[in-house]
Amino acid sequence: MNLVRRGASVGLTQxxxxxARNWQIGSGMIESIARQLVGIRLKGPGMQWTPEGASAxxxxxxxxxxxxxHTLWRNLVL
Incomplete structure (x- = not known):
């Protein structure tokens, strides 16, 4: 049984x-950044965040x- 239809591969990663172009094709780098940004800081014991606070x-x-x-604080309007 052939489950692949014509056009079904459109949008798949090449x-x-x-x-050949030495491009990254794995998700490890993105997963690491997500862990650094979200996991370590927002998921600590006893922590609770509002959506606004988590975004900030x-x-x-x-x-x-x-x-x-330093660029962030230099350009911050208080």
Missing amino acids: YPLYR ITALRAHNINHNW
Whole structure:
């Protein structure tokens, strides 16, 4: 039984092309960033966050991880 239909592969990752261009095809890097941004800070024991607070702390963590901390504070309008 042939489950593959014409056009069914549209949108699928083109692994040979990506490998030839030395592009990353794994999800490990993204999973690591998600763990650093969200998991470590937001999932600590006894922590509870509102959606707004979680969004704010995630944005601050992203600036810190990207070494943009000083730029963030220099451009912050209080």
